[in-house]
């Protein structure tokens with residue numbers, strides 16, 4: 167990997183504008199690497215390289231051959247597991263064991279999509295006599311991928327992995343705050359034998375390289391993961407060229423705990439769903455809705471668990487790492503100061519470890535109780551380790567609260583009542599519902615995406631391949 171360079175056409179290329187910027191280690195707030203500051207000219211080059219690959223060596227491969235190359239990439243990622251984990255931990259601040267899990271998930275994405283590449287096909291359709299009609303699933307062509315900083319490896323893997331398996335050539339604009347692992351994997355892809363231009367990475371700021379990619383007339387599809395505001399901008403830019411967009415925009419995901427639930431099973435899942443990645447997870451379980459009869463006892467147990475949490479630098483492998491940046495830290499502080507101003511009670515808070523440098527971006531996990539449903543802490547994505555607890559009266563009340571935000575990404579339901587599990591799962595407006603678990607351990611195989619302001623389109627699983635293809639209908643009249 168060469169820092170401060172883009173990866174275009176299987177070569178490391180200096181930024182067209184000659185500018186670079188610093189990469190900050192969130193654990194100590196200090197710069198430790200540099201990235202190329204991409205602009206429209208770099209994006210032009212990357213899109214042209216991708217088009218050449220699509221029209222040339224990459225596009226000429228059979229689905230089985232694409233799958234074989236992706237499998238070789240999966241093996242290389244697996245062989246570099248620890249190196250990638252260390253890089254991701256330093257770059258994002260996430261605890262080492264989380265970064266290791268992310269590196270394993272990245273290899274698994276390439277493995278899964280390697281196996282899926284030659285299992286994607288069209289159908290033969292019954293039609294009038296004298297015709298044979300069939301559909302062909304074709305790649306879009308050149309796909310753009312705008313990736314956030316919270317899970318650089320995983321989100322890159324799920325998005326580019328599926329797009330490549332379907333036969334597209336990719337241009338990826340990872341986040342300016344964290345993307346060293348993505349550059350490293352691009353190098354591994356070339357070593358694995360991906361033809362030049364099949365996978366291109368242009369680093370840089372969103373309003374420069376990101377916007378240049380979203381509005382580029384040479385791309386055929388764009389996949390975006392990040393904030394709703396930027397998602398709207400990306401959609402508007404892509405609309406200029408009528409380019410289809412897949413959006414994954416985060417959430418305010420509820421965990422609904424009924425009084426009959428197994429609290430011993432629920433408790434660790436409630437904590438990890440908001441503490442994982444310091445709450446900077448699109449599917450973070452950031453609201454806990456508790457049936458009133460169980461509210462105080464469960465809140466007591468949650469408070470004890472939160473008080474025991476330790477926040478520290480990534481290499482110390484703490485319960486919770488720092489936030490990604492000073493900007494993100496300020497955003498979380500603004501939410502917490504609103505809570506204080508509006509007299510929302512703090513039920514518990516974890517502690518920052520003594521070895522955490524003062525210059526790092528730390529925020530102790532915080533449990534807030536009795537958050538009013540209309541308050542921004544109950545409705546907006548904090549993207550930090552802040553859990554809002556709300557009581558509910560009955561099933562209808564729980565569903566009104568759960569569905570009562572602009573978002574609809576993930577929901578957790580904790581109850582032993584089987585009929586209630588099914589009723590509630592059906593009535594939740596959410597892209598995923600987990601019953602008596604939260605997240606099912608990641609689930610590369612499980613389609614993922616939102617409704618409402620959480621976005622549209624599905625990533626992960628086989629379903630993602632449909633989004634990265636277009637259907638062509640062929641009708642033959644033979645009499």
Ligand code: NAD
Pocket residue numbers: 312313314315316339340341342370371372373374375376377378380391392393394396397399400414415416417447448494497547548549
């Ligand atoms: P963002 O949405 O602005 O950034 C995500 C990606 O979009 C980055 O690669 C960025 O460079 C790119 N981008 C930014 N502006 C762009 C533009 N005008 N055109 C094209 N691409 C652009 O998010 P952020 O500023 O890093 O974080 C702000 C908030 O967004 C966070 O506090 C959090 O609430 C939310 N967020 C959500 C997710 C998620 O996974 N759902 C990820 C990151 C951030």
